[in-house]
Amino acid sequence: MELRSVRGNDHARHLALLLLLACAFAGGIAPATASGAGGRWELLQRSIGVSAMHMQLLHNDRVIIFDRTDFGRSNLSLPGGRCRVNPRERVLPAGDCTAHSAEYDVAANVARPLFVFTDTWCSSGTVAPDGSLVQTGGWNDGYRCARTMPVCGGGDRSCDWSEKQDALTANRWYATNQILPDGRAFIIGGRRQFSYEFYPKADPSDTSVVQMPFLMQTRDPEENNLYPFVHLSIDGNLFIFTNNRAILLDYKRNKVVRTYPVLAGGDPRNYPSSGSSVLLPLSPNPTEAEVLVCGGAPSGSYNSTKGGARIFVPALTTCGRIKITDASPAWVIETMPSPRVMGDMILLPNGAEVAIINGAADGTAGWEAASTPNYAPVIYRPNHSPGDRFEEQAATGVPRLYHSSVVLLRDGRLLVGGSNPHIYYNFSDVRYPTELSLEAFSPEYLDPSNDLLRPRILSPSPTGAAASVTYGAKLALKFSVPASARRRRRRGGAGAGSGSGGLEEVSVTMVAPSFTTHSLAMNQRLLFLEVAKTAAVRGLAGTYYVSATMPATAVLAPPGYYMVFVVNGHVPSEGIWVHIQ
Ligand SMILES: *[C@@H]1O[C@H](CO)[C@@H](O)[C@H](O)[C@H]1NC(C)=O
Ligand SMILES: *[C@@H]1O[C@H](CO)[C@@H](O)[C@H](O)[C@H]1NC(C)=O
Numbered sequence: 001m002e003l004r005s006v007r008g009n010d011h012a013r014h015l016a017l018l019l020l021l022a023c024a025f026a027g028g029i030a031p032a033t034a035s036g037a038g039g040r041w042e043l044l045q046r047s048i049g050v051s052a053m054h055m056q057l058l059h060n061d062r063v064i065i066f067d068r069t070d071f072g073r074s075n076l077s078l079p080g081g082r083c084r085v086n087p088r089e090r091v092l093p094a095g096d097c098t099a100h101s102a103e104y105d106v107a108a109n110v111a112r113p114l115f116v117f118t119d120t121w122c123s124s125g126t127v128a129p130d131g132s133l134v135q136t137g138g139w140n141d142g143y144r145c146a147r148t149m150p151v152c153g154g155g156d157r158s159c160d161w162s163e164k165q166d167a168l169t170a171n172r173w174y175a176t177n178q179i180l181p182d183g184r185a186f187i188i189g190g191r192r193q194f195s196y197e198f199y200p201k202a203d204p205s206d207t208s209v210v211q212m213p214f215l216m217q218t219r220d221p222e223e224n225n226l227y228p229f230v231h232l233s234i235d236g237n238l239f240i241f242t243n244n245r246a247i248l249l250d251y252k253r254n255k256v257v258r259t260y261p262v263l264a265g266g267d268p269r270n271y272p273s274s275g276s277s278v279l280l281p282l283s284p285n286p287t288e289a290e291v292l293v294c295g296g297a298p299s300g301s302y303n304s305t306k307g308g309a310r311i312f313v314p315a316l317t318t319c320g321r322i323k324i325t326d327a328s329p330a331w332v333i334e335t336m337p338s339p340r341v342m343g344d345m346i347l348l349p350n351g352a353e354v355a356i357i358n359g360a361a362d363g364t365a366g367w368e369a370a371s372t373p374n375y376a377p378v379i380y381r382p383n384h385s386p387g388d389r390f391e392e393q394a395a396t397g398v399p400r401l402y403h404s405s406v407v408l409l410r411d412g413r414l415l416v417g418g419s420n421p422h423i424y425y426n427f428s429d430v431r432y433p434t435e436l437s438l439e440a441f442s443p444e445y446l447d448p449s450n451d452l453l454r455p456r457i458l459s460p461s462p463t464g465a466a467a468s469v470t471y472g473a474k475l476a477l478k479f480s481v482p483a484s485a486r487r488r489r490r491r492g493g494a495g496a497g498s499g500s501g502g503l504e505e506v507s508v509t510m511v512a513p514s515f516t517t518h519s520l521a522m523n524q525r526l527l528f529l530e531v532a533k534t535a536a537v538r539g540l541a542g543t544y545y546v547s548a549t550m551p552a553t554a555v556l557a558p559p560g561y562y563m564v565f566v567v568n569g570h571v572p573s574e575g576i577w578v579h580i581q
């Protein structure tokens with residue numbers, strides 16, 4: 001096979017594409033809906049029967065969803081007349097025949113009930129290097145549990161959770177997990193837990209926890225700084241943020257190696273003043289890493305929602321951005337188009353955009369503690385110039401308040417679900433009933449007007465087994481771009497033209513799917529891979545090869561399953577699953 005080099009981006013190609021689109025239109029192909037920027041919402045399911053408080057996509061393209069077991073009856077029956085009889089259950093100790101967890105099959109758009117015995121309320125999770133979901137903690141009888149959900153193969157519709165009691169040393173309710181380069185989870189915090197531990201334990205008799213005064217010091221008067229924001233930095237240390245302060249922790253030596261300045265204003269940004277946070281996309285062989293923290297609620301907001309007056313204070317409109325690898329780091333403040341608390345931040349697979357989605361414009365996290373949903377997501381473009389980074393998107397009509405979540409799917413859509421600000425499932429007589437629906441938000445890159453630019457990965461197979469790769473290895477990706485195929489056909493047959501209309505700058509990204517709950521997408525990570533020059537496959541119009549080099553170390557990309565996307569300009573392909581170890 002002969003490969004030809006393709007030159008970089010140029011204006012001629014954009015012009016060619018416009019002409020091509022014009023021709024396609026004249027030729028009777030239906031015009032794309034002119035929605036332009038703003039994205040699209042779609043209701044996938046009116047009710048899957050459980051509320052998506054926690055969500056994790058696995059590499060079988062199924063999303064594991066669960067809420068809490070002591071919410072009363074859900075709207076999804078356990079199969080075969082099965083009931084959960086758990087004497088420690090607080091609401092239905094005599095038996096609950098409904099499910100509190102479900103597995104959602106993305107392609108089939110169906111959910112099936114899963115069985116979970118102990119309480120998973122406000123817990124945390126990590127995908128283990130073997131691809132299974134390891135969920136930790138919860139409440140009541142679930143405080144110290146670890147539960148594993150395997151990746152069911154093929155048509156398997158029966159696999160389910162397995163649970164292990166006393167797997168953790170401390171009670172972990174509202175804790176955060178971060179996967180480490182050795183594949184273990186670092187588990188930090190939780191209510192009245194000023195410590196961290198690791199899971200799995202090297203030795204089952206290991207009951208060590210490491211005390212962490214920082215968590216005690218950063219509690220605000222409302223006692224809270226739950227679900228700390230944790231990101232694995234490129235030097236192997238952990239960036240840990242709570243409320244308005246942050247440190248860099250060498251967890252191997254339990255040493256604080258850097259203390260960051262207080263985030264301006266001092267307003268709290270962790271539960272219940274829940275903002276959100278991401279580690280921004282990493283470049284190939286990165287020498288710097290940046291963190292973005294957005295939204296939250298002013299100090300005192302939670303208290304204000306209680307008592308007779310019930311005041312819902314407007315949420316924070318600010319984001320703070322900081323180079324966590326700088327020797328003298330400083331926060332840079334930016335302002336969002338709207339106030340937001342309980343938002344979620346999801347890195348989009350083109351590596352150029354961050355979605356800020358869900359949540360409220362006032363109040364805080366907690367029962368009945370917000371009154372105005374923020375229906376419109378915002379896209380943040382980290383590489384645009386300051387002042388030109390935020391763009392408000394199309395609004396949904398579904399409130400996504402406390403206990404809502406969102407995850408990125410392999411096809412580039414965001415799966416949005418949950419919202420239950422009530423102490424039980426409550427479908428009536430309340431302003432914001434418990435939401436059992438699932439929606440998809442399709443960012444602008446999925447607009448039909450981008451179809452001709454959208455790369456399609458041909459190999460490795462997008463639907464086959466995950467490609468197995470090692471650190472530093474090269475991955476050859478073959479992909480096609482419809483626009484360039486058509487253009488070349490018009491110019492007199494496959495392979496005859498020298499043009500590459502429709503092919504813009506090609507990049508390859510690698511994304512760790514997140515465990516999302518309570519406004520935090522744990523373990524979320526996006527890396528740009530180093531790519532060699534894109535080469536056209538001779539004889540196959542519009543088909544190209546690009547060779548991508550995997551990250552060099554497990555510090556950059558902890559072992560496990562990632563989605564890899566080919567990105568043409570700003571338009572990502574559907575991803576493929578890759579297993580790195
Ligand atoms: C849930 O079930 C209740 C009781 O059967 C019913 O009234 C309600 O409409 C259902 N809600 C949803 C959102 O499916
Ligand atoms: C909120 O209320 C608690 C309990 O009444 C009180 O201890 C705390 O100081 C209050 N916090 C703020 C920020 O007002």
Ligand SMILES: *[C@@H]1O[C@H](CO)[C@@H](O)[C@H](O)[C@H]1NC(C)=O
Binds near residue numbers: 426427429
């Ligand atoms: C739902 O909320 C209303 C209003 O607070 C309350 O009266 C009702 O008891 C709640 N229902 C359940 C099932 O908790």
